[in-house]
Amino acid sequence: MKPVREEIRAEESLNRVTAEAVYAKYCSPLFNAAAMDGIAVVSERTKGASEAEPMTLRPGEDFVVVDTGDPIRNPYDAVIMAEDLMEQEDGSVRITQAAASWQHVRPIGEDIVAGEMLIPSKHRIRPIDIGVLLAGGITRVEVFKLPTVAIFPTGTEIIEPGQEPEEGDIIESNSRMFEAMVRENGGVPHRFAPIADDYEKLKNSIAEAAKTYDMVIVNAGSSAGTEDFTVHILRELGEVYIHGVAIKPGKPVILAKVNGKPVIGLPGYPVSAYINFENFVIPVLRKMNGETGTAVPVVDAVISRRLVSSLKHREYVRVKVGRVDGKVVASPLARGAGAAMSLVRADGFCVIPQSSEGVEAGEPVKVELYRTMEEIDHTVVAIGSHDLILDVISDLMPDLYPGNYLSSTHVGSMGGLMALRRGEAHLAPTHLLDEETGVYNVSYLKRLFPSPWLW
Amino acid sequence: MKPVREEIRAEESLNRVTAEAVYAKYCSPLFNAAAMDGIAVVSERTKGASEAEPMTLRPGEDFVVVDTGDPIRNPYDAVIMAEDLMEQEDGSVRITQAAASWQHVRPIGEDIVAGEMLIPSKHRIRPIDIGVLLAGGITRVEVFKLPTVAIFPTGTEIIEPGQEPEEGDIIESNSRMFEAMVRENGGVPHRFAPIADDYEKLKNSIAEAAKTYDMVIVNAGSSAGTEDFTVHILRELGEVYIHGVAIKPGKPVILAKVNGKPVIGLPGYPVSAYINFENFVIPVLRKMNGETGTAVPVVDAVISRRLVSSLKHREYVRVKVGRVDGKVVASPLARGAGAAMSLVRADGFCVIPQSSEGVEAGEPVKVELYRTMEEIDHTVVAIGSHDLILDVISDLMPDLYPGNYLSSTHVGSMGGLMALRRGEAHLAPTHLLDEETGVYNVSYLKRLFPSPWLW
Numbered sequence A, B: 001m002k003p004v005r006e007e008i009r010a011e012e013s014l015n016r017v018t019a020e021a022v023y024a025k026y027c028s029p030l031f032n033a034a035a036m037d038g039i040a041v042v043s044e045r046t047k048g049a050s051e052a053e054p055m056t057l058r059p060g061e062d063f064v065v066v067d068t069g070d071p072i073r074n075p076y077d078a079v080i081m082a083e084d085l086m087e088q089e090d091g092s093v094r095i096t097q098a099a100a101s102w103q104h105v106r107p108i109g110e111d112i113v114a115g116e117m118l119i120p121s122k123h124r125i126r127p128i129d130i131g132v133l134l135a136g137g138i139t140r141v142e143v144f145k146l147p148t149v150a151i152f153p154t155g156t157e158i159i160e161p162g163q164e165p166e167e168g169d170i171i172e173s174n175s176r177m178f179e180a181m182v183r184e185n186g187g188v189p190h191r192f193a194p195i196a197d198d199y200e201k202l203k204n205s206i207a208e209a210a211k212t213y214d215m216v217i218v219n220a221g222s223s224a225g226t227e228d229f230t231v232h233i234l235r236e237l238g239e240v241y242i243h244g245v246a247i248k249p250g251k252p253v254i255l256a257k258v259n260g261k262p263v264i265g266l267p268g269y270p271v272s273a274y275i276n277f278e279n280f281v282i283p284v285l286r287k288m289n290g291e292t293g294t295a296v297p298v299v300d301a302v303i304s305r306r307l308v309s310s311l312k313h314r315e316y317v318r319v320k321v322g323r324v325d326g327k328v329v330a331s332p333l334a335r336g337a338g339a340a341m342s343l344v345r346a347d348g349f350c351v352i353p354q355s356s357e358g359v360e361a362g363e364p365v366k367v368e369l370y371r372t373m374e375e376i377d378h379t380v381v382a383i384g385s386h387d388l389i390l391d392v393i394s395d396l397m398p399d400l401y402p403g404n405y406l407s408s409t410h411v412g413s414m415g416g417l418m419a420l421r422r423g424e425a426h427l428a429p430t431h432l433l434d435e436e437t438g439v440y441n442v443s444y445l446k447r448l449f450p451s452p453w454l455w
Helices: A129-135 A174-184 A201-213 A230-237 A270-288 A340-345 A373-378 A387-402 A411-423 A444-449 B127-135 B173-182 B200-212 B229-237 B272-290 B340-345 B373-377 B388-399 B412-419 B441-447
Strands: A003-007 A038-041 A055-057 A063-066 A078-080 A093-095 A118-120 A139-144 A150-154 A188-192 A215-219 A239-243 A254-258 A259-267 A298-305 A313-322 A327-332 A348-352 A364-369 A379-384 A405-410 B005-009 B038-041 B053-056 B063-066 B078-079 B092-097 B116-121 B142-146 B146-155 B188-191 B213-220 B238-245 B253-258 B259-268 B299-305 B316-322 B327-332 B347-354 B365-367 B378-383 B406-408
Touching: A003 A327, A038 A259, A038 B253, A055 A078, A063 B259, A118 B340, A139 B005, A139 B316, A150 A201, A174 A188, A174 A215, A174 A270, A174 B127, A174 B378, A201 A215, A201 A259, A201 B365, A230 A239, A230 A254, A230 A259, A270 B127, A298 A313, A313 A364, A313 A373, A313 A379, A313 A405, A313 B092, A327 A348, A327 A364, A327 A379, A340 B116, A340 B127, A340 B378, A373 A379, A379 A411, A387 A405, A387 B116, A405 B229, A411 A444, A411 B063, B078 B259, B092 B127, B116 B146, B142 B259, B146 B173, B146 B200, B146 B388, B173 B188, B173 B213, B173 B253, B173 B272, B200 B213, B200 B253, B200 B259, B200 B272, B213 B272, B229 B259, B272 B340, B299 B347, B316 B340, B316 B365, B316 B373, B316 B378, B316 B406, B327 B378, B378 B412, B388 B406, B412 B441
Parallel strands: A150 A188, A150 A215, A215 A259, A298 A327, A379 A405, B146 B188, B146 B213, B213 B259, B299 B327, B378 B406
Antiparallel strands: A003 A139, A038 A063, A038 A078, A055 A093, A239 A254, A254 A259, A298 A364, A313 A327, A313 A348, A348 A364, B005 B142, B038 B063, B038 B078, B053 B092, B238 B253, B253 B259, B299 B365, B316 B327, B316 B347, B347 B365
């Protein structure tokens, strides 16, 4: 798991992580250079020039014409801008002001001094870094090798996307999500074709991959069902460190080592797979990548409704996040391990520690955020009934109001009105029929939002 | 400049931007499915089972064995977990509790309902989105085409990186920085070999590129020097809208259109080039990409020293940013257009509007941030003399204290002590010799930080 280094061309190093600090080979500028278009002069010799007594300078003798970036050679030590010259017909120029020594000259090494540290180690290379590396004479840079990751989808019930599914078939999508997650975290994924539940075939495939790749991911087959023999294979091939963790969703994870390589078994439910990937695969990838530290920002929020959790596990509750009346509100979404759409809709996770039995509505929570607070501050929060028009409005927002968003959470009409009353939503779509009067909504609003001047 | 659409495979759509909302083709799950390993039963028939009166169920007749994900077919409507079964020798099982109708069954469409919007338009596709697209039966997705960008470095004085420079040579690095910036903003760069200052050759190259590429960038040759004929070429080939803007650094920019394509001339100084790229190229790339809104977060800070600016232009001052004693402090770095290293070291830009003549030390400013506040809150701010040991410590920080950083700004020993006194630095490297006593620092500290118990 120690990061491996490789040397690559500086111009191809975008987003790679430096294995060591990089020091400049050359100065920049490499020589005293003109900072303006004009003429190079000897400042000493211009003394005395004034509006009243202009001085005439002769080409070759008193000055040379320079463009920005041209070298300023001995004995010249200053540049007079083209705008400040009066050109004469004979090629000479007149000046009305003396030049200060080193005016409009960029001295050698002004930007970069040879031997100076250009970028530190463990640094993700940005476009500007590529610029200074090359300007400082560095053409190759030592970075951490991108770890290669083999991904094995398994199971007899799975079919490839695009095939017409029959009852009992499950479209294989997790491995494609993993591929993308590996890429996002600086790895190179290789997704293999699905392997049916065949003990020998899976065993050989894993053994082979553990020779070639830096990490192996086996998807599904990590729970305790009849066909779930991944853990047995891994015990046979290497060492299994952990089988099952106290995280929900995400319990059935396998952490093993085969041929010195980490092999990670992930569960089949998409949300469990995603959360386990975040908790167990990404830290390893980042380590292999040479990157340390974590990046997910955490914000303080209040939870919009009661959440009960068990002491048996740490729970990851997907939430929508919005700012209403100055406070940051987290609204829980569906909690099932199969509810992939709740992940698509989420702005982050509210993590309930194993030691907690839950939180009451309005209580403070920590939220691991997947959007910027900037975006969240520009989001209209709708909580209530699921009106499809909200999806359409949300879709139109980027065109109509660039930089603004609509977030809608579906908890039913009454739940929405309650959230509105608690100051946790900007608007609440509602369609509650009063069966006595046959009129929608009004009687409910009168009751929940009593007002002497509205009703 | 209208974004162009293309259809690509869903599994290759990471980070692409949707041209339209995508709706599910299939439900997920596709059928009522077991949520647990166990047996499928008819809940009605298990009524009455209890600890006191266990009930025996016979295979085929009363139940079928199911694994998680298996279809639950008529007449079965519930699953009893394997853990709750007492298996008998004859293959029958005994249960001690009745099954509730639909217990441990994921109903068809629980996660995704066919016809439901999976992801909106103008949405940057994430790994989880790829998962739900495939699970919802979508294998191809309509996204905006990545704009192609031709990049022309120009000038007789430039040499390619890796060549041994002689006096007067400038190592060409801007075009490689542009390549990386184009990639980061969702474009496909094509960098051409440098073109010497040859009017006809450059003209033909730009005319040709404007036929094939979505955008053309010409580097250097946008100021008013003798060899700067880019603007003349562009007037000949198409229409020049703007030549020069009131931005510092960054004044000499050319915005033109040739053959309906944007052609942008950028100045040669790296900082000017970078700021102009940010202001004039990125918005166009994002537009072509289908993305709207801006992303750079802005924070309120106080400036650590006086900044004088001219009413002639809007000025972009590079700053280091840190949090000291609860307040966010921005420390200005070198301001020259050639100071590329100041960009490498910067945490963001403090933008001084054209209408302002500057700000006094301690006054509030807005800072466009290039790092997260999370990182800034974990940064030790050193202001003062440039001690190389600080570079080394900064380099070691990720290993020694992951997630923590050291930022050092060099304003001289006395400047550092003043910043410390104003509460704008955590530490100030200093080496001030008291010539009277021959002792470093102490007399200065006694004067600047009078304290009855320290001295």
